[in-house]
Amino acid sequence: MGWIGEQIDSVKSLNFRQVxxxxxxxxMIVTSALIIWKGLMCITGSxxxxxxxxxxxxxxxxxRGDILFLRMSKDPIRAGEIVVFxxxxxxxxxxxxxxxxxxxxxxxxxxxxxxxDNNFGDDRLLYAHGQLWxxxxxxxxxxxxxxxxVGWVTIIMTEKPIIKYILIGALGLLVITSKE
Amino acid sequence: xxxxxxxxDYEREGWAGLEAEQQPAKFSSEAKRRTPNMHSFGYxxxxxxxxSVTILALICGIASFSDNFNSPSPAAQVQVLNINWFRKKPDxxxxxxxxxNISANLESLFTWNTKQVFVFLAAEYKTPKNALxxxxxxxxxxxxxxKAKIQIRATNKYRFIDQGSNLRGKDFNLTLHWHVMPKTGxxxxxxxxxxxxxxxxxxx
Numbered sequence: 001m002g003w004i005g006e007q008i009d010s011v012k013s014l015n016f017r018q019v020x021x022x023x024x025x026x027x028m029i030v031t032s033a034l035i036i037w038k039g040l041m042c043i044t045g046s047x048x049x050x051x052x053x054x055x056x057x058x059x060x061x062x063x064r065g066d067i068l069f070l071r072m073s074k075d076p077i078r079a080g081e082i083v084v085f086x087x088x089x090x091x092x093x094x095x096x097x098x099x100x101x102x103x104x105x106x107x108x109x110x111x112x113x114x115x116x117d118n119n120f121g122d123d124r125l126l127y128a129h130g131q132l133w134x135x136x137x138x139x140x141x142x143x144x145x146x147x148x149x150v151g152w153v154t155i156i157m158t159e160k161p162i163i164k165y166i167l168i169g170a171l172g173l174l175v176i177t178s179k180e
Numbered sequence: 181x182x183x184x185x186x187x188x189d190y191e192r193e194g195w196a197g198l199e200a201e202q203q204p205a206k207f208s209s210e211a212k213r214r215t216p217n218m219h220s221f222g223y224x225x226x227x228x229x230x231x232s233v234t235i236l237a238l239i240c241g242i243a244s245f246s247d248n249f250n251s252p253s254p255a256a257q258v259q260v261l262n263i264n265w266f267r268k269k270p271d272x273x274x275x276x277x278x279x280x281n282i283s284a285n286l287e288s289l290f291t292w293n294t295k296q297v298f299v300f301l302a303a304e305y306k307t308p309k310n311a312l313x314x315x316x317x318x319x320x321x322x323x324x325x326x327k328a329k330i331q332i333r334a335t336n337k338y339r340f341i342d343q344g345s346n347l348r349g350k351d352f353n354l355t356l357h358w359h360v361m362p363k364t365g366x367x368x369x370x371x372x373x374x375x376x377x378x379x380x381x382x383x384x
Contacts, residue, residue, distance in 0.1 A: 060321065061296055061361045079302050079314035080357040080369055097298070097359075099316035102343050105309060111343070117298065117321065122338070145366050147240065174222065 007177050026175050046072040046141035051084055052151030053095060057116030058082070065152040068095060070141030077101060077110055077136070082143040085114065088128045093140055096123055102133075110136055243293045244365020250291045256284035256356045258301065258374050264335060266347070266383050274347035276340050276379060280318060282332045282356070289360055290325040297322040298359040299330070303340060304373075305352035315340050317354075349381045 040049040049070055053062045062068065070084055077083065079101050084093050099122065100113035111133035115122040124132060157164040264277040282301060289297050300319035307313060317336040322328050357371040 060323070061298065076312075079316055080298075080300060080359050080371075082359075082367075099300070099319070099338060101312065101314040102310050103312040105307075105311045108311075117319075143367065145244075146362060147364055 007173065022176060026172075029175075044069070044071045044141070046070040048084075048093075048140065051093065051095065052154050054092065054155070055116075057119050058095060058097070059118045061117055062095065062146070063148070065149055065155055067147040067151045068143040069145035069147070071144045072139075072141040076103060076108075077112055077139065077142070083112075083114065084140045084143065085134055085138045086140060087126060087131070087134075087138065090126075090128075094123070094126065095143065112139070240364045244362060247291055247293055247360075247362060247366065247368065250288075252286075252288040252370075254284065254286045254288055254358065254372065256282070256372050256374065258282050258354045258356065260354075260377055261333070263380060263384065266380060268345055268383060269341070272345055274342040274345050276347055277335060278317065278340065279333070279335050280354075282318065282330065282334070284330050284356060285328065286322060286330070286358060287325050287328040289358060290328060293362045293365065294325075295361050295363045297328070298361060300357050302355050302357060303352050303377075304355050305350055307342065307344060307346040307350075309344055309346075313342065314355075315342075347379050348383070350379045352377050352379065 037049075041047065043049075051068050051070060053064055053066045053068060056064055068082075068084070077098060079098050081098050082095060083098055084095050086093050094114075096114040096116045096119075098112050099115045100111075102111040104110070112135070113122055113124070113133060127134070157167075259281040260278050261281050262279040264279060266276045267274070269275050280301065284299070286297055286299060298319065298321055301317050303313075303315045303317055305313050316338050317340060318332070318334055319337065320330070320332070322330070353373050353375045354377055355371050355373045358369060360368040362368075
């Protein structure tokens, strides 16, 4: 009994109107989160406007758990920019710095080589077998902003799914039982 | 409303009072758990969390915005001291090895929101095939303002390889780029072009 009992009582005492109101408010929370995410996608032009740094390859600049804001514009890629790229055959995108750029005269296509600030050598070992350069289509966006530590929330949630379920459950219960 | 009705139920039970007489020590913790204030505690915690996150976000925003008031004026000098060797690789691409002397003063890039400055020197040139070639030759991380005066003599850290065989007699720029990484917020970058370098006409 105790707290849980009271919560159950309050759930039982709900009438249809209250249930509906709460369903609507829950829907509002979910949709507004979705609106923010999709809106960010539109503004930044990047498929994933926010990424979490997972490795220490860019230390001491970016540590594990930091958050990066990405932008994908039409601007050409230049050396020194920090880009997020996908390599064929690898699921997890990589955040590294561009160290070499060769841009074609006629087509404007670009060959890019990247390297992690904290890595000894360049990224050719990370690329697909036999791949020497990244092309434009590999690149998902360039990092423009930085926020420390916040990404730990998602890292913990992906590594310990039980915490995620507890959190979602508790939030759901709070939404259902709150009446104000 | 909910709170008041529950409070009345609670008083009617009179359970906590009885408990208190018998076991005074246990009373406080039991009572805390039974109090119908649970809701308002949750709400308070939520409000406090929301408020502190908002304030933190605001401070981060202000810190990042304050970087805009800094107008840096870095200075740099670069010399090519020696062409160590210059060859055509078996795959047909030109490669050259240089000894560089880099001196720069980047102190003005640092503000209170600066975590580090990433600085690198790139050779930039045009070839018939490529409108732009940027080849990073040397880079370094400057962790603090105290270390922002650099004086370095080094051979190129990354290989200076062309796409093709266009480097003989090539005019090129050496550009010092910097990338300011903040403690939080927006990242800045800029560069200083130092032009007038020329590679020799023959391999050596």
